[in-house]
Amino acid sequence: MPKKIPLRQCVGCREHKEKTQLVRVVRSPEGEIALDPRGKAPGRGAYLCPDPQCLKRAVKSRALERALSAPVPDEVMETLAAQLEEVSGGG
Secondary structure, rough: OOOOEEEEEEEOOOOOEEEHOEEEEEEEOOEEEEEEOOOOOOOEEEOOOHHHHHHHHHHHOHHHHHHHOOOOHHHHHHHHHHHHHHHHHOO
């Protein structure tokens, strides 16, 4: 019997994809928001495609704030966009 592949939904484009194809954004118990490349950090998480357009959609629709149950400041959004560029550019 084949192993079940975990699926997650991108908060930007709302497409279901394999967990390994998405990037996790996490709000730590201390309240810090950052990318979680390994997907193991403690805290509340949301998944995004490694595409800056999905981040823009998630910000515009406030889906990222709802998923993380916290307001996301502009400075943090800029940092996330830069980190996402590194992740998507690096492959």
